[in-house]
Amino acid sequence: MRLRRAASACMASAALMLAGAVSPAAAAAASGADLSLAWGIPFVGLLLSIALMPLVAGHVWHHHYGKIAAGWAVLLVLPFAIAFGPERAAAEVWHIVLQEYVPFIALLLALYVTGGGVLLKGSLVGTPATNTALLAFGTVIASVMGTTGASMLLIRPVLRANAFRARKTHTFVFFIFLVSNIGGSLTPLGDPPLYLGFLKGVSFFWTTTHLFGEFLTCATILLGLYYVLDSWAWAREKAAPRDTGAKEPLRVEGLMNLALVGGVVGMVLVQGYWRPGEVALFGDHIGIERLVGVAVFLAIAWVSMRVTSPELREANGFAWGAILEVAKLFAAIFITMAPVLAVLRAGMEGAAAPLVALTSDAAGQPVPWVYFWLTGALSSFLDNAPTYLVFFNLAGGDPVRLMTDGALTLAAISCGAVFMGANSYIGNAPNFMVKAIVEENGERMPSFFGYCGWAVVFLVPLFLLITLVFF
Template sequence: MLNTILLLAQTEHDVPAFLIIPFLLLIGLIASGPVLFGHFWEHNYRKIAVTLGLTVLGYYLFALQNHHMPIHTLFEYISFAVLLSSLYIAAGGIYININANATPLMNVGIVILGAVMANIVGTTGASLLLIRPFIRLNIHRIKPYQIIFFIFIVSNAGGLLTPLGDPPLFIGFLKGVPFFWTLQHLFFPWVFAIGLLSLFFYIIDSRNKETGYVPDPAVVAKNNAKTEFYISGKRNLLWLAVIIGAIFLDPNVMEGLPHISYDGNKFSFLREIIQLGAAFFCFRFSSKTALAGNQFSFDPILEVVFLFFGIFFTMMPALQLSAAIASSPEYARYITPNFLYWATGSLSGFLDNAPTYANFLSLGMAKFDMAQNSIIDVRQFATGTGPGGHTTVLLEAISLSSVLFGAFTYIGNGPNFMVKAIAESAGIKMPSFFAYVIRYSIPFLLPALIIIWYLVVHLELF
């Protein structure tokens, strides 16, 4: 079977199977480096990630003479890095302080608030705005599991309701999925996912008893009397709105925008210039009090930018390998909602979930001779009015799994690694890559994913 898979990868896409080794090596180093050789990894992860990424990039350009995928990947990476960096800088200048007692109910309330916010400012924006006040609120009882459930709920599952929520859904919107399709079709799965994960969080957090800390009775009385949110750096909210609004400046959707044309595709640069400009003014005119209160530094975002440079370019062969297997005619009959849910989800947990969504959207549509580069075809596929008939459930499966499974590892979605980096910069010892999966994703996230699959995709109850 393995030989068949490797042969498919080579013959259909002319990509040698050994080219996935740099990706596997990088993932292995991300998982083991901080634990086994932390000092070396801390000082050399940038060189390692960039070297592995450039190695695969060079092979594509010079050995395979393949310029198409590297150029697409480059523009996707630039958009990804610019958006995350801009949001990070803007949110870093907004200081939110919560005067309240760090009870399990309060913590659940904050992550649910973050889940709602994620559909307006994106999972990245909501994560960056709330992670620091969330840590400060729990500073005397902070534990890694609290950060991880924050990642589960705010950084991933929360963004299911609008295309602004999570990058995969925004890609679908740009390709033709109606804006309110997600709210219409994913509302009940969103409620169920947020509710179930919040229940798990509440139960575990209720067992977290503070030790060695005696709170001031006057402070407790004040917090019990009134919960207050204090915000410093409100001017950055305007720049944050500019950064988010610029997301819609896509030349593939809006005619007349300046762009770079390549191979029939339009790549944006105006959007990125606006976002970087807004980020510059954010930092230049940010409240010094807000920056100091957030202990702002560029280290967490630099870690994300460098590591994801390596991930984006080393995962190109992995994406092509998966596409080669799934798009083979002999596997066409397996393109069902159940298959799309688990296949999209499995890859979204270990590859970036945005290109995974795009690949499986293309795969699901190809079964009915529909093309993802046709806005009309995508709209018909989403609404079930095309030649495939009842295809809506296929898109539901792809959308749900790409967003929810993005929380399965640190690298499944951009905000995950950023939240981890911010937590570690605050002195919280986060679990390793494999510890995250074994101790938290499998026992807590996976049951929720199975239940949602059974009710929504398999039984089609919602």
Template sequence: MGQAGITSTELNGFIGGHQTVGDHHSGGSGSDKPLLIGIVVILVAYAVASMAGFTVSPKAAADSHAAADSHAAAEAHHDAAHGAEGHDEHADPHAADAHGGHGSHPLPHIWAVAPFVMLLGAIAVLPLLKFTEHWWESNTNRFIVAAGLAVVTLIYYMTVYEGASLSAAWHRIDHAILGEYIPFIVLLFSLYVISGGIRISGDLKAHSTTNAVFMLVGGLLASFIGTTGAAMLLIRPLLETNKERRYRQHTVVFFIFVVCNCGGCLLPIGDPPLFLGYLQGVSFLWTMTALWKPWLLTNALLLVLYVLVDKFYYYPKEGAEDVLRDEVRTTPLQIRGLWPNALLLLGVIFSVALLDPTKPLPGIGWYPFVYLREIVQLALVGLSLWLGSKQVREANSFNYHAIVEVAALFVGIFICMQPALEILNEKGPSLGIDTPMKFYWITGGLSAVLDNAPTYLVFFKTAFPNMDAATLNAAIENTSGVPYVNLVAISLGSVFMGAMTYIGNGPNFMVRAIAEESGVKMPSFFGYIMFFSIPVLLPILAIVSLVFLL
């Protein structure tokens, strides 16, 4: 994957811009205008839709309907007392949905998973083949493959599926794209663009401990501004510090392990799976109190191992001239672009924490409109592009290549993985997953190849079926109880093992793309797994399981 395959036409198709990735956001003051105009159009359209009542939260609508039903029932009771006939026209129309609408569906055939397997195979194999490696560098071609296989999956739901219909296919689009993909990609896009306006510059001596400190800071930030925000903030200064070194690949991979994944488990805003747990009723600070010890051990082991490997294996292999340049060409760290972007990042965090359309605002009782969270995030992106320094973005070599790559591939992943998730959701309780170890390894193994957020949710519901928030929190407060340890296992598996592959978590792809644009030859899909994930990360995750889950 390199920068070479992107063209201005491709970028136009994805973000409405008119510059190429090759010019690194150097298109002048007008280069962001198409994107800004697009954001304004979306904001205006959303305002119109809201005024027309199209964005009312389903939960708010249901509560309002329930109140109306209660009033109607009271009237019916009053009329009945006076000999009136029943008021059947006030029966709850949502009751049918609760029992027969989208409540249950025929199980997809196992062969319906084939497009998803083919998409994973394309991501893994096409960059390795001589006659497809350059073709695959184009995000347009990635999108063609991903979207094409997604269409195959939807055709299955319209033709071969037991309950085949246009409605069945639309239900999967509604769930995968409208319900999951849009919030996922808008959040990543917001963190990517806003953090791209902050520049931490400088060229320190690229010693093992220096790089480890970058990762340590990123691992701490990941839980508080999200793994995407922390990764986008620190990957560029890390690459700049190491630009004189010849051996950099392993440093980027360890950065992915720590900053893009394992550092993000202390708060629900750190990683999407934990945020889903919060929405299911897990208290906001449970992750901090329950997971800080595994967080500390995992990241400490990774950082110590990195220092040892880099100091005693890679650094001695550096050429004398490269080491001399690294020692001499140093500049102190400087931070630019904090205004307004630091404040805007906080805005993104608060939007995630507060603007959930299924939960009322604390102390107000008002349910946010559907997609209000995403609209706020896009507005914050617009403010970042409008008020932020264009010179800072140019110094960062900022462009949209990495986020477009994630968007192009994950639109297919989210649809193609629906049959696999439906099979897991149906068969999960009967698979005999009943111990913390099983929850940890199965949740983690699937999170490496499926999106870790829905995978977390499947096994969360397997471990805690039909529990309300009060019952759930009572069950997981007992640190020696089985529910507590099971939730620890599900949380750690989904977050930590998202680092096992490039597709396990969105920031993994973005960091890989930025590193390759900077001249770092990153390992292939299989190379990443065979030379780093299995021999380096997997033993550490096994140690964590033995310490905390037995």
């Protein structure tokens, strides 16, 4: 009860701060230049709730996380409505829902359902060699079927292969590092930030040729570190099945779902080339190709559920809890992070001007390593796709110039957005989905700050090396 009263008091105080954070002149029209950093309070509050409440009030969080997340979203929307008018507030929320959230969750749903319908059967024992091979395979295919698709396809086989092991948390953490993030750096299909660059005019294979060195360095070092760490953990397993007798050959069931995953990837690619125009929905305009994409993704999810037997999904440990958790939390994340992104988009005219000023030297030339770290640091906690777009535009926004004279800067932005999305659970949607699926299967995952600790130990030194070698 005390915790709830304290949370209510905190939200009420924050609401008063936000309501007074704008001048009457700014109430006429909201833009990033008009917003103070105080509008980021609900987003920070939501992040702290995700990070701390499972530790200090786990029972409350697990039963009411959707209500808590919605409370932070309301805490932003109500003061915004007071400051800028109810119509503007409603229009902003609808824009986020229509343009960002619905396409995002429809794509995740399609990949979650289809990935959950593919069952890898056979004698798959989680030895260091097997686990490293699974992570390497996932890292490679992530650039073909996306980090979300690869994560949903492989996380359950990894869970089953390591079910007998007592020491396995590190496997799921490195899975997020490699399969859910770094593996998606070679094509626009791999990760949403690169897809946005593709939509802006960056050539499809530009990232393949310009990010390959950075990708190979990160993947090789992390896989090597993982093999050493898992070998150490394997040597300490008391019940390792070193002699399992007859081996059951590996086989894949639910092959229809692999074809459906291909359909999802194909639709994502089609959206980059097919632009039939826009339609207006309740005052906001959206591309027809995006609406068609949402319809196709939902149809693929429905077909997958129809053609996959309940027995196969049960054997695969499929359940709806993980996608529901992601849907609820990311709805609030998308809404509350909108003012933060708007302030960044305002560039030198916004409240984040001192931060933006760091991206250029005294001669006005871009500083690639600063772009790498700023894009990456913000992508660690904001959605990495719009963060990429902010710095893409800050660097000039001309894809032809960025692919040639500004190639190093564009590579730095791309690597920062993709690689450093691995620094926290909310840096990239697959991170949180993997966490939820692992916990749904009764396995432990690090806390929010615990996971960030893993990133500080293993990723930050690696990114410093990438900075020295490439940027």
